[in-house]
Amino acid sequence: MxxxxxxxxxxxxxxxxxxxxxxxxxxxxxxxxxxxxxxxxxxxxxxxxxxxxxxxxxxxxxxxxxxxxxxxxxxxxxxxxxxxxxxxxxxxxxxxxxxxxxxxxxxxxxxxxxxxxxxDPGGAAARAYALRGMVRCARCNRLMQGTWNNAEPYYRCRFPAEYATANQIEHPRNVYLREQTVLGPLTSWLRSAAAPHWRVPALRTTEGRARLDAFRAMELRMVYDDSERLLRVKAAAGPDGTVLRGALPL
Incomplete structure (x- = not known):
């Protein structure tokens, strides 16, 4: 008009x-x-x-x-x-x-x-998620959301039964991924796969926002398959932007 x-x-x-x-x-x-x-x-x-x-x-x-x-x-x-x-x-x-x-x-x-x-003063800092906005659910391709369970960070994809029916996919009501289960294998893989393109920082000792920023600098993207307990990873290494891909069993 x-x-x-x-x-x-x-x-x-x-x-x-x-x-x-x-x-x-x-x-x-x-x-x-x-x-x-x-x-x-x-x-x-x-x-x-x-x-x-x-x-x-x-x-x-x-x-x-x-x-x-x-x-x-x-x-x-x-x-x-x-x-x-x-x-x-x-x-x-x-x-x-x-x-x-x-x-x-x-x-x-x-x-x-x-x-x-x-x-919850200080809650955002106390509940920092190292992989915020980087992990998707393999079943529905939606971003998994951070959630705090047993005093530690997890990532969850909540998918009610009617959603699964409407989208014609098989999906549990909740898919959970524990952050600490990911960090060790992920850091080891990054160090191995990135060499000699890029020197990966000491991510295991890096905390809070600094660790989140380090992962974002790598353009880190992950897809979690709960049925196989497999994490598919994509990252960019070094100034030349070399793309790294891997599949990590968890």
Whole structure:
């Protein structure tokens, strides 16, 4: 749809998906958690982001917490321009919902973040995850999320039964990976595979943010197969960007 002369295109709501966006905001403000909202959308066979075409009796791709969160924090639904504007050449974003609704959701996110900080001071530092954002589940290809169990870090892929049915895959409700199970074999492999391309730092003695930064510098990516207890690893070694790949039994 064209905008005023000289302003380029005007972004307007998709009438098929706008009611879904409003539903997500309404349910979040009604104190429903992100996971509960995602499961409800999946159970109602609402097409998830990236789904195309009409719904069928075979089900649709399942919603995730991250997809729900991405909608709730996107200012464009309230007609606000995000960084870079509403789109190339666009002058106006037509709101899907009132600005005050978006502001209430943002305030609730901020309040919950503050509450976590006050009730668990230093928690972020104390619960540092060395492999944050680097491990995917081989069954569903989703990022595994950090979780604290028995006073140590784990990574978990939580996949409710209805998600598995909707996506037509076999997946346990929870897949867990203990961080300490990974660090030893991973460090040894990196030292062996990277030589002579790159000198791997003493990762076993490096802690917290420094260790996370060291792994990120290597562009470390992993896929964990719980059925075989196998970790597939990819990393970049040295300034020439030599790509390393390996499979580590755990």
């Amino acid at each position: 064209a905008g005023p002369e000289g302003t380029g295109l005007r972004l307007v709501p998709d009438e098929r998906t706008a009611p879904v966006v409003r539903r997500i905001f309404d349910e979040y403000l009604a104190d429903r958690g992100l996971q509960v909202i995602a499961e409800g959308l999946t159970a109602d066979e609402v097409p998830s982001p990236g789904s195309h075409g009409p719904r069928t009796g075979d089900g649709v791709a399942a919603w995730s917490k991250s997809a729900v969160r991405a909608i709730l924090v996107n200012p464009r639904y309230a007609g606000h321009a995000a960084a870079g504007g509403c789109g190339k050449g666009a002058a106006v974003c037509t709101p899907v919902l009132p600005s005050e609704v978006f502001e209430r959701v943002r305030d609730r996110f901020d309040a919950r973040r503050t509450t976590r900080t006050e009730t």
